[in-house]
Amino acid sequence: xxxxxxxxxxxxxxxxxxxxxxxxxxxxxxxxxxxxxxxxxxxxxxxxxxxxxxxxxxxxxxxxxxxxxxxxxxxxxxxxxxxxxxxxxxxxxxxxxxxxxxxxxxxxxxxxxxxxxxxxxxxxxxxxxxxxxxxxxxxxxxxxxxxxxxxxxxxxxxxxxxxxxxxxxxxxxxxxxxxxxxxxxxxxxxxxxxxxxxxxxxxxxxxxxxxxxxxxxxxxxxxxxxxxxxxxxxxxxxxxxxxxxxxxxxxxxxxxxxxx
Amino acid sequence: xxxxxxxxxxxxxxxxxxxxxxxxxxxxxxxxxxxxxxxxxxxxxxxxxxxxxxxxxxxxxxxxxxxxxxxxxxxxxxxxxxxxxxxxxxxxxxxxxxxxxxxxxxxxxxxxxxxxxxxxxxxxxxxxxxxxxxxxxxxxxxxxxxxxxxxxxxxxxxxxxxxxxxxxxxxxxxxxxxxxxxxxxxxxxxxxxxxxxxxxxxxxxxxxxxxxxxxxxxxxxxxxxxxxxxxxxxxxxxxxxxxxxxxxxxxxxxxxxxxxxxxxx
Ligand SMILES: Nc1ncnc2c1ncn2[C@@H]1O[C@H](COP(=O)(O)OP(=O)(O)O)[C@@H](O)[C@H]1O
Ligand SMILES: Nc1ncnc2c1ncn2[C@@H]1O[C@H](COP(=O)(O)OP(=O)(O)O)[C@@H](O)[C@H]1O
Ligand SMILES: [Mg+2]
Ligand SMILES: [Mg+2]
Numbered sequence: 001x002x003x004x005x006x007x008x009x010x011x012x013x014x015x016x017x018x019x020x021x022x023x024x025x026x027x028x029x030x031x032x033x034x035x036x037x038x039x040x041x042x043x044x045x046x047x048x049x050x051x052x053x054x055x056x057x058x059x060x061x062x063x064x065x066x067x068x069x070x071x072x073x074x075x076x077x078x079x080x081x082x083x084x085x086x087x088x089x090x091x092x093x094x095x096x097x098x099x100x101x102x103x104x105x106x107x108x109x110x111x112x113x114x115x116x117x118x119x120x121x122x123x124x125x126x127x128x129x130x131x132x133x134x135x136x137x138x139x140x141x142x143x144x145x146x147x148x149x150x151x152x153x154x155x156x157x158x159x160x161x162x163x164x165x166x167x168x169x170x171x172x173x174x175x176x177x178x179x180x181x182x183x184x185x186x187x188x189x190x191x192x193x194x195x196x197x198x199x200x201x202x203x204x205x206x207x208x209x210x211x212x213x214x215x216x217x218x219x220x221x222x223x224x225x226x227x228x229x230x231x232x233x234x235x236x237x238x239x240x241x242x243x244x245x246x247x248x249x250x251x252x253x254x255x256x257x258x259x260x
Numbered sequence: 261x262x263x264x265x266x267x268x269x270x271x272x273x274x275x276x277x278x279x280x281x282x283x284x285x286x287x288x289x290x291x292x293x294x295x296x297x298x299x300x301x302x303x304x305x306x307x308x309x310x311x312x313x314x315x316x317x318x319x320x321x322x323x324x325x326x327x328x329x330x331x332x333x334x335x336x337x338x339x340x341x342x343x344x345x346x347x348x349x350x351x352x353x354x355x356x357x358x359x360x361x362x363x364x365x366x367x368x369x370x371x372x373x374x375x376x377x378x379x380x381x382x383x384x385x386x387x388x389x390x391x392x393x394x395x396x397x398x399x400x401x402x403x404x405x406x407x408x409x410x411x412x413x414x415x416x417x418x419x420x421x422x423x424x425x426x427x428x429x430x431x432x433x434x435x436x437x438x439x440x441x442x443x444x445x446x447x448x449x450x451x452x453x454x455x456x457x458x459x460x461x462x463x464x465x466x467x468x469x470x471x472x473x474x475x476x477x478x479x480x481x482x483x484x485x486x487x488x489x490x491x492x493x494x495x496x497x498x499x500x501x502x503x504x505x506x507x508x509x510x511x512x513x514x515x516x517x518x519x520x521x522x523x524x525x
Contacts, residue, residue, distance in 0.1 A: 040438040040440065041438055144302075144303065146302075173302070175465055176301050176506060179508070201439070203513065204514075205511040207511075207514040207515070208511055227514075228514075231513070231514065232515045241440065242439070245440045247468040247469065247471070248468050248511065249471060249507065251468070251471070253471055253473070253491070254473055255453075257475075257492075
């Protein structure tokens with residue numbers, strides 16, 4: 001297992017803020033792993049994603065180091081794909097689906113438009129868009145939320161990046177679609193041997209497929225480790241609280257049930 | 261006596277020349293003090309049903325009996341009088357409140373409009389409502405924008421119980437909250453139900469949430485009610501493909517060591 005990026009003592013402070021959004025983070029990203037970044041809202045998950053992708057807004061102060069094994073940070077779009085919670089923030093509403101998926105492949109793989117369109121169609125098939133030929137000519141607003149998220153994934157992967165960051169990519173979707181998208185992501189990154197950084201507030205969702213988890217709270221890294229180890233024997237009280245607050249179909253109900 | 265009986269309710273929308281049967285021939289009932297969980301994929305018609313019930317949207321066909329009244333034919337003073345008995349809590353969006361409102365004004369409105377408490381007693385009632393939902397009385401003077409998402413949802417619940425309703429419709433009311441806060445809001449709702457005998461129509465796309473609070477569960481798919489039954493029956497032995505898919509989609513917390521190449525790092 002080789003380390004793709006060593007994050008050391010990373011602190012990020014947004015412009016005009018006194019309190020850093022991320023506070024002295026030490027974390028390794030391992031090549032080819034599925035790393036889940038878990039935390040409640042405001043814990044700094046998206047800030048970490050933006051720092052890794054080199055997409056922090058202007059004026060944000062970054063201290064500490066990110067040491068990439070390749071010697072230089074990944075180029076967004078080419079080396080690193082990004083899928084957001086709201087696909088409208090990564091999709092352009094006035095471009096048809098074919099063009100937006102083809103664009104990344106054309107630019108970063110040096111393809112002609114014609115071959116880029118062929119690649120785009122293949123990507124839409126890969127993410128299992130219904131009627132991919134027709135979808136190529138559709139606009140984002142004509143698709144459902146789940147279909148739009150599939151398009152965003154196709155666009156993020158069109159240039160064959162080595163790293164995919166999914167930031168709450170399934171949080172706006174209903175549960176059935178969420179499960180489909182998670183298994184699609186899992187399959188795609190596995191096949192391509194990509195590194196997946198999966199950001200979520202849902203510890204159970206991550207527990208199902210991440211190799212390692214990193215738990216964040218208020219800008220601090222609470223603990224990180226192999227998923228099974230952290231979930232089976234968390235070393236921090238906060239992790240235990242997160243686990244205890246989780247509800248699934250095995251959690252006792254809150255209502256008093258009528259005697260059967 | 262049955263509190264609410266919805267019969268053969270239908271609603272179509274036409275958008276872009278295409279007709280959508282958002283709600284198609286839905287019938288269901290709700291007893292006093294009972295929670296009916298309404299679950300379904302996004303777009304299955306849950307919010308449309310909730311909005312028709314709240315009289316925010318007219319139905320195309322069907323009828324609703326609520327507290328013995330022909331609910332959809334009530335209008336004017338009659339409707340206003342009965343509206344106090346059915347309240348709603350939405351997903352936490354600031355949009356559910358006037359952004360300039362203070363906590364006190366949010367709670368004062370229903371007390372005044374529905375004539376629940378005379379003016380002289382309102383400050384005291386507002387303090388009691390805040391106390392009931394677990395917020396200090398000093399919050400009354402705050403702007404609704406200054407409070408956190410979880411606190412705002414407590415205020416929305418206080419607003420809903422202010423008029424002493426027999427039914428509260430909750431549409432994804434806890435979906436936007438962090439898990440630790442979500443659990444406490446669910447506990448509050450269950451306590452209020454036990455204390456006041458309120459019925460809930462609890463709309464959610466998350467079966468794990470509905471399992472915590474529902475006595476019965478109804479499953480919608482493409483506008484239709486495809487399955488209804490006691491909570492345990494629907495979750496432990498779902499019959500319809502839609503219910504089965506929803507049950508399977510709930511993420512389970514896996515606490516065993518992960519399979520795969522990272523096992524022995
Ligand atoms: N552009 C920004 N300017 C100032 N503060 C920000 C900005 N983006 C995020 N923050 C703050 O940084 C902290 C971490 O935010 P974020 O990384 O978005 O958390 P998460 O993704 O876990 O919800 C929060 O307190 C948030 O309010
Ligand atoms: N105002 C509207 N105009 C047109 N179509 C609508 C409108 N509101 C809802 N719909 C459609 O009705 C269907 C049901 O929507 P909704 O009741 O919001 O579902 P849910 O709450 O289960 O996600 C969807 O196909 C939706 O697109
Ligand atoms: Mg975020
Ligand atoms: Mg809805």
